[in-house]
Amino acid sequence: MTEDTISFELSATQREMVMSVRRLAQERFRDRWRQWQDGAFPWENMHDLAEIGVLSMSVPQAYGGLAMSVLDAALVLEELAKVCYVTAMAVLGEVGTQTRMIAHFAPEDIKQDILPRVASGDAVLSICMTEPDAGTDLGRIRTKAIRSDGELMLSGTKTLISRADVAEGFVVFARIGDIPGIDGLGGVYVKRDTPGMTVNTAYHTIGGEYLSEVVFDGCRIPESHLLVDSGGFRDLISAFNIQRCMNASISLGLGVGALEESIRYMRSRKAYEKRIGDFQGMR
Numbered sequence: 001m002t003e004d005t006i007s008f009e010l011s012a013t014q015r016e017m018v019m020s021v022r023r024l025a026q027e028r029f030r031d032r033w034r035q036w037q038d039g040a041f042p043w044e045n046m047h048d049l050a051e052i053g054v055l056s057m058s059v060p061q062a063y064g065g066l067a068m069s070v071l072d073a074a075l076v077l078e079e080l081a082k083v084c085y086v087t088a089m090a091v092l093g094e095v096g097t098q099t100r101m102i103a104h105f106a107p108e109d110i111k112q113d114i115l116p117r118v119a120s121g122d123a124v125l126s127i128c129m130t131e132p133d134a135g136t137d138l139g140r141i142r143t144k145a146i147r148s149d150g151e152l153m154l155s156g157t158k159t160l161i162s163r164a165d166v167a168e169g170f171v172v173f174a175r176i177g178d179i180p181g182i183d184g185l186g187g188v189y190v191k192r193d194t195p196g197m198t199v200n201t202a203y204h205t206i207g208g209e210y211l212s213e214v215v216f217d218g219c220r221i222p223e224s225h226l227l228v229d230s231g232g233f234r235d236l237i238s239a240f241n242i243q244r245c246m247n248a249s250i251s252l253g254l255g256v257g258a259l260e261e262s263i264r265y266m267r268s269r270k271a272y273e274k275r276i277g278d279f280q281g282m283r
């Protein structure tokens with residue numbers, strides 16, 4: 001390899017990590033996947049993953065984490081998605097954007113409160129970005145946080161939010177003040193059960209998980225819970241771009257898992273005294 005060539009080889013440590021996640025997923029999660037199809041959150045799997053350090057991957061070492069790379073997290077998610085989509089999506093929240101935003105932008109008290117419990121699998125975080133009228137085009141976000149007497153007053157409606165039924169904390173993209181478009185966007189941290197906040201579990205997806213509507217109606221939150229002020233869209237979106245890579249990784253894992261399952265079935269299922277995989281049209 002020359003100095004200006006990128007190596008796509010995985011390191012020995014990465015291979016070892018992938019193998020230990022693969023073993024756990026294949027031995028324990030494969031048989032449990034049906035349990036989560038009714039929208040139940042896979043706590044049992046999360047605690048198993050916490051034991052081998054997976055949920056600590058995005059948590060800084062100072063808070064009991066392993067501070068591993070985005071590539072490491074993507075490799076783990078691919079393995080999980082091969083066997084259980086719901087578990088992969090649950091882990092995405094822990095190794096993805098929300099945890100990294102807390103680690104980078106939150107004040108010390110929030111970090112100390114939530115990050116060690118994310119690492120141990122005891123706390124889950126949600127990210128609230130999408131609104132009924134603002135999906136890809138985030139400049140249309142209407143949820144607004146207004147400064148008032150040392151607090152922020154948050155109002156607005158978010159939709160299609162993963163894990164909102166179980167999350168303890170919410171990273172919310174909102175307009176901070178009155179500046180229109182993406183320049184006015186920032187991010188705040190909201191604790192579950194903040195007065196004025198309601199979570200309505202709205203959609204049961206084909207993958208099994210629930211997506212919720214989250215309403216903030218004049219929620220008063222400490223100004224110190226402002227993670228990113230208006231004008232910080234670049235910070236918000238670079239944090240969210242991590243999620244995009246990880247979504248691709250989950251999709252890849254799902255595809256590989258589906259292919260492996262099909263091959264297994266074609267090798268075992270028989271028709272006309274032959275394995276169905278022996279018919280030309282099945283190849």
Ligand SMILES: Cc1cc2nc3c(=O)[nH]c(=O)nc-3n(C[C@H](O)[C@H](O)[C@H](O)COP(=O)(O)OP(=O)(O)OC[C@H]3O[C@@H](n4cnc5c(N)ncnc54)[C@H](O)[C@@H]3O)c2cc1C
Pocket residue numbers: 126127128129130134135136137159160161162163205211
């Ligand atoms: C399983 C699942 C989990 C989710 N979890 C969360 C979550 O936890 N938190 C959260 O905030 N959101 C979540 N979402 C919502 C998700 O972020 C949005 O669905 C996504 O941002 C797209 O927004 P939209 O659905 O409003 O689509 P729209 O923005 O209405 O887009 C519709 C279509 O138009 C295309 N399009 C839009 N603009 C352009 C353009 N400029 N050029 C070309 N094509 C374009 C889009 O690609 C898309 O195909 C989740 C969604 C799903 C499906």
